[in-house]
Amino acid sequence: xxxxxxxxxxxxxxxxxxxxxxxxxxxxxxxxxxxxxxxxxxxxxxxxxxxxxxxxxxxxxxxxxxxxxxxxxxxxxxxxxxxxxxxxxxxxxxxxxxxxxxxxxxxxxxxxxxxxxxxxxxxxxxxxxxxxxxxxxxxxxxxxxxxxxxxxxxxxxxxxxxxxxxxxxxxxxxxxxxxxxxxxxxxxxxxxxxxxxxxxxxxxxxxxxxxxxxxxxx
Numbered sequence: 001x002x003x004x005x006x007x008x009x010x011x012x013x014x015x016x017x018x019x020x021x022x023x024x025x026x027x028x029x030x031x032x033x034x035x036x037x038x039x040x041x042x043x044x045x046x047x048x049x050x051x052x053x054x055x056x057x058x059x060x061x062x063x064x065x066x067x068x069x070x071x072x073x074x075x076x077x078x079x080x081x082x083x084x085x086x087x088x089x090x091x092x093x094x095x096x097x098x099x100x101x102x103x104x105x106x107x108x109x110x111x112x113x114x115x116x117x118x119x120x121x122x123x124x125x126x127x128x129x130x131x132x133x134x135x136x137x138x139x140x141x142x143x144x145x146x147x148x149x150x151x152x153x154x155x156x157x158x159x160x161x162x163x164x165x166x167x168x169x170x171x172x173x174x175x176x177x178x179x180x181x182x183x184x185x186x187x188x189x190x191x192x193x194x195x196x197x198x199x200x201x202x203x204x205x206x207x208x209x210x211x212x213x214x215x216x217x218x
Contacts, residue, residue: 032161034100034187036121043129044119044187045215048093048110052101069210070114074196082201088112089152089194100187106158107191113157116167117189118215120182129182129217131167137174141205149174149209151197158190166190172211182215 044052048070074089095115098104107115120129138146153171166188167180182188 032098032100032104032106032158032187032189033166034189036119036185036187038123038185039121040123041217042119042121043215043217044099044117044121045131045213046095046099046115046117047213048091048114049095050099050115050117052099072114072194076196076198076202080198082198084197084199086153086195087198089196091194098189100189104160106189108159113191113193115189116192116213117187118167118180118182119187120184120215120217122184125184127184127218129215131179131182132176132214132216133172133179134176134212134214135172135174136209139207139209141203141207143203143205145203145205145207147202147207151199152194153197154192154194156190156192161190167192179213 046067048067050067071092072089074087076087080087090111091114093107093110093114096105096107096110098106098115099117107113118129118131135149135152138148139152140146149172153169155169156165156167167190169192170177170179180188
């Protein structure tokens with residue numbers, strides 16, 4: 001199927017996948033909205049590396065399998081500790097090609113991005129799926145020091161797309177926040193690039209926290 005942008009309005013979106021954020025030593029947007037074939041009710045979600053399985057090898061009829069928990073991290077140079085200049089975070093993801101099945105290079109630089117995609121298939125009805133993300137209040141070091149998760153934010157992009165913010169940019173709030181709504185027989189995706197605000201001096205150490213993305217439908 002030809003990949004073409006769609007301009008419908010999106011409400012909040014939906015299943016479950018994990019991404020891990022780690023800070024070592026302290027440590028405008030476009031997206032795709034695509035049609036998938038109607039069928040038995042199914043949710044599909046991936047964050048970072050992901051796979052699809054089944055005869056078609058695409059989201060149109062394929063099932064998903066669990067992927068890895070990807071790591072996003074940054075090391076803050078001593079000379080820049082707490083200077084208020086945001087620092088880009090790197091990723092261990094290698095997923096650059098869309099899982100939609102058309103070979104689109106949605107995330108050209110996965111070492112600095114995580115691809116996030118959510119799809120909802122159904123036979124009939126008007127129900128939509130909802131995509132949320134949950135984060136703990138803090139990233140924590142082995143020594144018990146903490147960094148508020150609100151120090152981590154993300155921007156979004158998807159080369160070639162004309163549908164802005166189908167999954168929007170934002171800042172983690174230390175709780176659960178709604179990101180997007182996925183209408184039936186629709187798949188949405190874009191790339192998220194994370195950054196650390198670096199707004200205060202922190203104790204040396206490795207700070208860890210896990211973020212959970214969830215896609216759900218009625």
